[in-house]
Amino acid sequence: xxxxxxxxxxxxxxxTNTFHVLIARLEKDEVVEIFKKxxxxxxxxxxxxxxxxxxxxxxxxxxxxxKGIINKYNCNAVKVVGTEALRVSQxxxxxxxxxxxxxxxxxxxxxxxxxxxxxxxxxxxxxKSINRAYTIIDIGGGSIEFIKVGKSGxxxxxxxxxxxxxxxxxxxxxxxxxxxxxxxxxxxFLSIYDSIIKTYSNQMVVFNGGFxxxxxxxxxxVLLNNxxxxxxxxxxxxxxxxxxxxxxxxxxxxxxxPWSRQENMHLCGFLLVHLINTLCPKSIIYSPYSxxxxxxxxxxxx
Numbered sequence: 001x002x003x004x005x006x007x008x009x010x011x012x013x014x015x016t017n018t019f020h021v022l023i024a025r026l027e028k029d030e031v032v033e034i035f036k037k038x039x040x041x042x043x044x045x046x047x048x049x050x051x052x053x054x055x056x057x058x059x060x061x062x063x064x065x066x067k068g069i070i071n072k073y074n075c076n077a078v079k080v081v082g083t084e085a086l087r088v089s090q091x092x093x094x095x096x097x098x099x100x101x102x103x104x105x106x107x108x109x110x111x112x113x114x115x116x117x118x119x120x121x122x123x124x125x126x127x128k129s130i131n132r133a134y135t136i137i138d139i140g141g142g143s144i145e146f147i148k149v150g151k152s153g154x155x156x157x158x159x160x161x162x163x164x165x166x167x168x169x170x171x172x173x174x175x176x177x178x179x180x181x182x183x184x185x186x187x188x189f190l191s192i193y194d195s196i197i198k199t200y201s202n203q204m205v206v207f208n209g210g211f212x213x214x215x216x217x218x219x220x221x222v223l224l225n226n227x228x229x230x231x232x233x234x235x236x237x238x239x240x241x242x243x244x245x246x247x248x249x250x251x252x253x254x255x256x257x258p259w260s261r262q263e264n265m266h267l268c269g270f271l272l273v274h275l276i277n278t279l280c281p282k283s284i285i286y287s288p289y290s291x292x293x294x295x296x297x298x299x300x301x302x
Contacts, residue, residue, distance in 0.1 A: 006025070007025060007026070007076045007077070007300075008023055008024070008025055008034060008073050008074065008075045008076055009023070009024055009025065009026070009075060009076065009077050009078075009295075009296045009299045009300060010022070010023050010069075010070045010073070010075040010077070010078040010079070011024070011079055011291075011292040011293070011295035011296050011299070012066055012070075012078070012079070012080040012081070012103075012105070013081055013083065013291050013292050013295070014059075014063075014080065014081065014082040014083065014085075014086060014099070014107065015083050015084070015085065015140055015141060015142075016042075016043055016044055016083065016084050016085040016140060016141030016142035016143075016164060016166050017040060017041065017042055017043070017140070017141035017165070017166060017210075018038050018039060018040055018041060018141070018210060019038075019039045019041050019059070019062040019063065019066065020036070020037070020038050020039075020292055021035070021036070021037050021039075021066045021069055021070070022035070022036050022292040022293070022295075022296065023035040023036070023069065023070075023073045023075060024293075024296045026296070026297075026300045029125070029297075030125075031122075031125065031289070031293045031296050031297065034073065035069060035073065036292075037065075037066075037069065038210065039058075039062040039065065039066075040058075040260050041055060041058040041059050041062050042055055042058065042141075042166075043055050043059060043085040043086075043089070043141075044085050044089065044141070044142065044166050044170075045166070045169075049088070049089060049090050050089055050090040050091045051085065051089050051091055051092070051095050056095065059095065059099060060098070060099070060102060063099050063102050063103045064102055064103075066103065067102065067103050067104060067105075070105075077299045077302070078105055079108065079295050079298070079299055080103065080105045080106065080107045080108065081107070081108050081109075081110045081115075081118075081291070081295065082096060082107050082108070082109045082110070083109075083110065083115055083140065083142065083143070083291075084140060084141070084142025084143040084162070084164065085141070085142050085166075086107070086109050087109055087111075087142075088142065088162075092109075096109065111160075112143060112145065112158075112159075112160020113158060113160070115138075115143075115145055115160060115291060116138075116145045116146075116147050116158035116159075116160060117155065117158070117294070118291050118294030118295055118298060119136060119138050119145055119147060119208070119290055119291045119294055120136060120147050120149065120155045120158070120294065121293075121294035121297050121298060122289040122290050122291060122292065122293030122294035122295075122296075122297065123136050123138075123147075123149075123206060123208060123287045123289050123290065123293075123294075124149060124153040124155075125289060125293060125294075125297060126225075126227040126228050126287045126288070126289040126293070127153065127206065127225075127228060127285070127287065128153065129225060130153075130204075131151055131152075132151060132203070132204055133148075133149060133150055133151050133202060133203075133204070134149050134202055134203075134204040134205065134206050134285070135147065135148055135149065135200045135201075135202040135204070135205050135206065135279070135281075136149060136206045136208070136287075137200075137205060137206070137207050137208075137275065138207075138208050138209050138290060138291070139164065139165065139207065139208075139209040139211050139212060139268070139271065139272075140164045140165075140209060141164045141165055141166035141167075142162065142164045142166055142167060143160050143161060143162050143163070143164050143167075144160070144161050144163050144164055145158060145159075145160050146158060146159045146160075146161065146196075146197065146200045147200075148199075148200055148202070157199075159196050159199075159200075161193050161196065161197070163189070163190060163193060163271070165211060165264050165267050165268050165271065166264075168186060168189075168267045168270070168271060169264055169267055171185065171186050171189055172186060172267065176247060176248040176263070176266075177245075177246070177247035177248070177266070178244060178245065178266055178267075178270065183244075183270070186270065187274070190271075190274050194278055197275065197278050197279065198278060198279070200279065201278075201279050201280065201281075202279065202281060203281060203282045203283065204281060204282070204283045204284075204285060205275075205276075205279055205281040205283075205284050205285070206228075206284075206285040206286070206287050207231075207272075207284065207285070207286055207287075208286065208287045208288065208289065208290045209290065210261075211261065211265070211268040212272075212286055213286070213288065214256075214257065214258065214261055214265070215231060215236055215239070215272075215286070216229045216231060216286035216288075217256070218239065218256055221286060224285060227287065227288065227289065228285050228286060228287045228288070229285065229286045230283065230284070230285055231284045231285065231286055232284075233276065233281065233282075233283070233284050236272070236276075236284060237272075237273060237276055239269070240268075240269035240270070240272045240273045241269065241273060242269075243265050243266045243268070243269030243270075244266055244269045244270045244273065245266075246265075246266055248262065248263065251263075251265055251266065
């Protein structure tokens with residue numbers, strides 16, 4: 001029988017804005033990345049509640065590419081999951097079936113609870129040396145997963161809320177620059193969920209997801225361990241507030257901001273400021289581990 005260190009596992013996460021593929025192996029329960037790729041698809045970019053037109057074509061091309069990667073690495077086990085967009089879109093079931101035909105793999109449409117469980121599995125693996133309780137906040141395009149973790153890294157509770165960046169984009173009518181007339185309705189929309197969000201108040205908050213990766217690379221973070229970074233909370237809030245009132249031309253001139261994030265980063269800034277003000281954490285951590293790493297770990301245990 002082959003050891004875990006000689007097996008390749010493939011995790012595929014079909015999200016609202018991005019499709020991810022991770023090829024990895026396990027060494028002493030540590031996820032060792034072999035290949036990782038993020039492909040932007042923007043499934044619910046239009047003002048409808050269905051996946052349409054160019055978004056469908058992007059999704060087809062992305063899974064065709066992912067199929068080639070899985071075949072190239074001759075993976076021993078593969079798991080593909082679909083999250084918020086495929087869960088809630090009007091034509092999600094049909095798109096899922098078509099993607100399965102292209103990919104040649106079953107797509108598991110997972111619930112918010114299962115997404116949180118796998119995310120916890122991945123993130124807690126990156127923070128095994130932390131003997132503190134914390135809250136994981138996984139910011140996606142369609143939903144945000146809130147996960148409460150105990151001092152020993154144990155899962156306590158979770159909630160999946162439909163307040164992701166793509167949802168805010170729709171609420172703001174896809175404006176490239178926010179104003180007071182737009183911000184107030186969005187603030188009210190988020191406040192509807194504040195009573196749930198406040199139950200996840202913690203001295204330490206761990207963010208993950210692609211949007212937060214940008215902030216971790218901004219230059220105001222320091223390594224916490226060989227995987228995670230400690231982010232300066234005050235500087236993070238300051239940059240987020242600047243983003244909130246920026247227009248697209250201003251964001252294009254920010255050389256630290258990837259082109260793929262320029263369109264919606266003002267909304268992410270607004271969302272982060274709201275979450276930080278609501279939760280009042282003393283420390284903020286960024287973990288690059290998330291759902292994908294959780295899938296790899298779960299595959300290794302099967």
